Amino acid sequence: MIVKVLTRNFDKPDSHTLAVYEAGGGYRTLRKVLESWTPEQVVEEVKASNLRGRGGAGFPTAIKWGFVPKDSPKPKYICVNADEGEPGTFKDRHIMEQDPHLMVEGTILSAYAIGVQTAYIYIRGEFVLAGERTEAAIAEAYAKGYLGENILGSSYSLDIHVHYGAGSYICGEETALIESIEGKKGWPRVKPPFPAVEGLFGCPTVVNNVETLANVPLILDKGAAWFAGLGTEKSGGTKLFTISGHVNRPGLYELPMGTPLLEMIEEQAGGVTGGKKIKAVIPGGASCPVLAAHELDIKMDFNTLMAAGSMLGSGGVIVLAEGTSMLAALLNLERFFAHESCGQCTPCREGTRWIVQILERIERGEGTAGDPDTLIDIAEHMAGRTVCPLGEAAAGPVKSFVKKFRDEFLPGPGPDAGPSGTEHHPQVAGQDG
């Protein structure tokens, strides 16, 4: 069941312009909030909406805001995480390209709620069109008085700066993103301190995903109860899913939280290419543990997927049809993580490369009977032992692929591998980092 909430403007001509956004009721909420709401009321409304972070971890947004100390004498910052780099995920890019004002309005409302005067939008460097449209939207907002000094005649002022990444996946990790905005190398910080206490320039900082913030105007416009009702008990709203891989209609779909995975693949994405059976699905972007065919009868929300040993992540659903080499698919993913590891901490720096080396050796036909256990062991010693979640992200696929498709990682051709092992590689959208 498609619902058009976040994407309601996407199909309109020139949807990225202020005129179209305003015609659809855009910035009406901002005016209402600045005229009659306190920041605390905004936080309470968002809390009641059950909005959870859309960047991957699914942390309740209002609670994250609540970690910012109220009495800090330092300035506070909000950083919009538009460094969408998770393979299989391309939802934030669509928001910025097709409705950037939704993100801008969400940013202003959230900044108002937290008491922020300066916001940064950190855009993935490869997102040229998204960057252009975001900058154009910000310029339009300034011209209309939605940004800058005394917004809409209120006492509230906010500036938004756009900062571009330089192509590093790790800069989507919130503390690496902060380091990058500060002009430093994108190395995640050791926590504590957490950004809410000591973030950008040493000041209290909230880092929120584009899609998360884009939900905020809708919540404040239509109410927390309406928003919560769109989702599940513990997770409000709709979710932007990006479906790729072996499906007939890959693309972006806005669906209620908790939509069954198979319904998503069959009804929205048009089923598997060539009428094949599904072999496996990566449900939430490259870092989420893979689900085997017998695990696909599942609802797509944070808690259900976590209970199943995987994650909703960023909602990037990658479908692998029967015939796909799981060895080749995992190697593809792990090459990405090895390439994107920042190199700061030992388990991730050494482990990701070692995993790639073993997978490449297996692919060359030089595998040993001990390889599957070695792979799982390396991954288990990376997970949870690194500075940032990248170690965990790289480990999840290894553990799940090897445990669920162990035969394909043993010496000799796997049961599903094609003669050359190359012709069934899934094309994973969004993976060019």
Added chain:
Amino acid sequence: MPTIEIDGKIITVEPGLTVIQAADRLGIHIPRFCYHPGLSPAGSCRMCMVEIEKIPKLQTACTTPVVNGMVVRTDTEAVQDARRSILEYLLINHPIDCPICDKSGECLLQDYYTEYARYTSRFLETRWRKRKVFILGPTIVMDEERCVLCSRCVRFFEEVSGVRRLGIFQRGSEAYLSTYPGEVLEDLYCGNIVDICPVGALTDRDFRFNQRVWMLKRGHSICPFCARGCNIIVDFNEDSDIQVNDSRVYRFRPRFNTKVNDYWMCDTGRYGYKSLDAAERIREPLLREGKRLIPVGWDRIIKRAALRIRETLASHGPEGVGVLVHPTVACETALATRELFVEQLGIRNMSTGFPVDPSAFEDAILIRRDRAPNRRGLEMIGMVPKGEDVPAGQLAAGWATGRIKLLYVLGDDPARFHNPQGPSPIPAGEGILILQKSTAGPEDARARMVLPAAMPAEEDGTFVNFEGRVQHFDAALAPLGEALPACEILRRLGEALKVELHPECWRLGQETWAPSSSS
């Protein structure tokens, strides 16, 4: 004040301390690569992971602040397993070239593998090849394959020496340590990065391949090359069969003292170890015969010196003898000198000489403009004859004009170690010049006798640093050749002059320090 428990031991510490610091205080060693007590924590090597009650994942001890009631275990199976895995990750691409690695014997990777890992390698892949024998600068050479990217050296320059000189470039397994493009690694404190490198990635071009560290003996001393008085370790080898270039001493290293030098020392002091075995060291007593100074035994030189002093006192009285004490001698030497020359022989022409060179380099880290290690000590003892102040200039003038017939000089010119070719501070004079010191200098050409004295690492003594900190040191090794500790030379000289110098006279006590300067 939070109280925490580590491996069943209880400790109360000040807030803000990390678990690894608390464990160090309890004597519980948590293995570490990136953590160094003199630097900010990086939390990146992940070697120091420990179990903390109520926290599901292992935590890095170097970045976890203590919280009241915290219960930490460093000896569980999970912790051992984590350590083993980190060592395995670090070793898969390591060259394991310990037999030819200069760090071998004091390498954390080697020590920890032996203590915590001892597994059979399951690495079947091709090892990563990186730069070998890469010259970073005049003193440091890098082996990139041995580097564990702990960033200690990077943080040292940022946080201690104050200029960013190294960085980690690229990312992932391609990350490598380097200077910034086109830069040569030069810094007055470079040597410290070799000390703190936990592996053999950064080695000292001076020390490298001269000795295996387990062959070296270790002594403690005080660096004598400026008024800071950094605490040092003297690494030496007295076995002539395995010495290189007939040298006994191979390096100075900083010895931790939070009140003086923390974990650091400057390169001038560090490479100053060479002065101990330098060709310029005076190895035997020297007596002038015509134009040459010829080696003689101690008996002869002591008798001759005593004879000349007696003759001069007889012919010109105490006014005919001058004594110059450089601020490079220990307090004990100064006390013995005063006892012999002032108290017993009644000589009043005594000065400590040599003002500080105002143009000398100084920084806010360790290096002091005053290159003498014990000026403050001589001041505090009150090294001038009672009731009279004889400025150095007056003494030098007396010598130059011939009023002073015999000048006895103790100690080395502090400027000499920094500028061996510099001018002599002792003006030309017609009288009898007797030098008691360790290293040859231009004034030797005018000396009648040179009595070889031990250097600070070779004798017991006390220096007082510029802040008034009294620092005693014991001899780390025996004096070179025939050289003797300064007090022993003075004792022998006294004996020949029929003056008994009891060691009690140079013992430092509460009464030693002159009241006027006992601040």
